[in-house]
Amino acid sequence: MSQLIEGEDFYWENGFLVMTAKYHLNRGHCCKSGCRHCPYRKNAESEKKFNKDNNPHIVNIDEKST
Structure with a gap:
């Protein structure tokens, strides 16, 4: 993938x-x-399974130690 654009x-x-x-x-697929x-999520029910507190893929850079 090319460089990301904010x-x-x-x-x-x-x-x-x-x-x-x-x-x-x-990207072409759901991770x-x-x-x-x-856009690949089949229903809103899957959204309830994930949040910033229980998902290891979500990191708050303000809280991340260097």
Whole structure:
């Protein structure tokens, strides 16, 4: 995949990197991480399984130690 463009492929919200639906469509498949803008999610029920507290793929860069 080519270089990501802020505002098209992702945006920042409260220190979290949020991928857009455009990014997910370009990737071509669901990663099953409960992404907010996943166009492949079959129903909203899967969204309840994932949140920022129980998903290891979501990292708040403001809280991440270097």
